[in-house]
Amino acid sequence: MTGAAAKGPVIAVVGPSGVGKDSLMSALAVSGPQLRVMRRVVTRAPEAGGEDYQPVSEAEFSALAGNGVFALHWQAHGLCYGIPRDIEKQREGSGGVLVNLSRTVLLEAQEVFGDFIVLSVTARQEVLAERLAARGREDAANVQKRLARAVNPLPGGLSRVHEIDNSGALSKAVNAALAVIQPERA
Numbered sequence: 001m002t003g004a005a006a007k008g009p010v011i012a013v014v015g016p017s018g019v020g021k022d023s024l025m026s027a028l029a030v031s032g033p034q035l036r037v038m039r040r041v042v043t044r045a046p047e048a049g050g051e052d053y054q055p056v057s058e059a060e061f062s063a064l065a066g067n068g069v070f071a072l073h074w075q076a077h078g079l080c081y082g083i084p085r086d087i088e089k090q091r092e093g094s095g096g097v098l099v100n101l102s103r104t105v106l107l108e109a110q111e112v113f114g115d116f117i118v119l120s121v122t123a124r125q126e127v128l129a130e131r132l133a134a135r136g137r138e139d140a141a142n143v144q145k146r147l148a149r150a151v152n153p154l155p156g157g158l159s160r161v162h163e164i165d166n167s168g169a170l171s172k173a174v175n176a177a178l179a180v181i182q183p184e185r186a
């Protein structure tokens, strides 16, 4: 016996910009059964705010990728994003590790993580536009680019996908997410 703690699933939270992925993950980490949130490495300025991430330069990101630090990495919105292999440590003894992923890496993630659940967060397009404007992290041109990506579908071939509507109150989406995560863990 090694005594290693059992690993919780990786729970990908995906969906268009402004849909509430980061808000939902933070709320779930507070109310969920031993849920943890994975901190991403992003080539975004440190002062941009929003999610809790590790800001790096493009050169630093390339070096980390070259050294095999990432379990997954991708590019979007002119930025590079990485999920460190440390996620495996986070899974140990947890009820699941929540991670904000691009829809483009989900099939790869399913391969890499094995025990893998997707929460596909949705909201009406006009709600997305309002929320992105209110969040204020991007300028108007970047908000438009993010909205254009909103219609991108999920890839086929994912085993466990649950749709969570976050058009209304965040608490409703949290309850809907818990209702799908908890039976999965039962």
Ligand SMILES: Nc1ncnc2c1ncn2[C@@H]1O[C@H](COP(=O)(O)OP(=O)(O)O)[C@@H](O)[C@H]1O
Residues within 6 Å of the ligand: 015, 016, 017, 018, 019, 020, 021, 022, 023, 024, 050, 131, 132, 134, 135, 166, 167, 168, 169, 170, 171, 173
């Ligand atoms: N259910 C909700 N009702 C109202 N505002 C919300 C809700 N969910 C998220 N928001 C707000 O919408 C904006 C975008 O949310 P965020 O979590 O950053 O989305 P994403 O990570 O998907 O881009 C934030 O200002 C956040 O506070």
Ligand SMILES: O=P(O)(O)OC[C@H]1O[C@H](OP(=O)(O)OP(=O)(O)O)[C@H](O)[C@@H]1O
Residues within 6 Å of the ligand: 014, 015, 016, 017, 018, 021, 076, 077, 081, 100, 101, 102, 103, 104, 146, 149, 152
């Ligand atoms: O391929 P897609 O599914 O469209 O996703 C593209 C990127 O958008 C999100 O990034 P980020 O969290 O920086 O942006 P957001 O908060 O505006 O969604 C997501 O985490 C991906 O990195």
